Amino acid sequence: MTTQDSTTLSALIRAYENSIVFEESVPNSLSVAKIFTQMRWSNGGLVLLGVRRDGFIIGINPDELDGIYDRFERLCREMTRTRIELGTLILGDRVVVFMAFNTIQRHLAPLRHYSRFISNTRFI
Secondary structure, three states: EEEHHHHHHHHHHOOOOOOOEEEEEOOHHHHHHHHHHHHOOOOOOEEOOOOOOOOOHHHHHHHHHHHHHHHHHHHHHHHHOOEEEEOOOEEOEEEEEEEEEEEHHHHHHHHHHHHHHEEEEEEE
16 A cells, blocks of 8 residues: 555645655654754654655554654654644554644645544644
């Protein structure tokens, strides 16, 4: 499965067309700091956890979701004042975690339109 197979994911990617970070797994703290810096300079962006750079969806282990949310909530509060929406997309048998930075209305439109496919959403 690739990002093109999901209308929700495709719409999110189009909304953030110039600033997307793909991470195959949960990044370490140094990588997160680099991501926050990149998002700050671009005035927003999208981070997808569980997606390779070529768009193939690997997924995140669902048992790790609570830990991911706790970790990123803490890091987001410590490292940025930018509004961030953190959420989970269930794509067949795979789970993708997304972080939408600087969530302005134009960027949120895909999230609202496809909200039935998104779970565990939090604003930080």
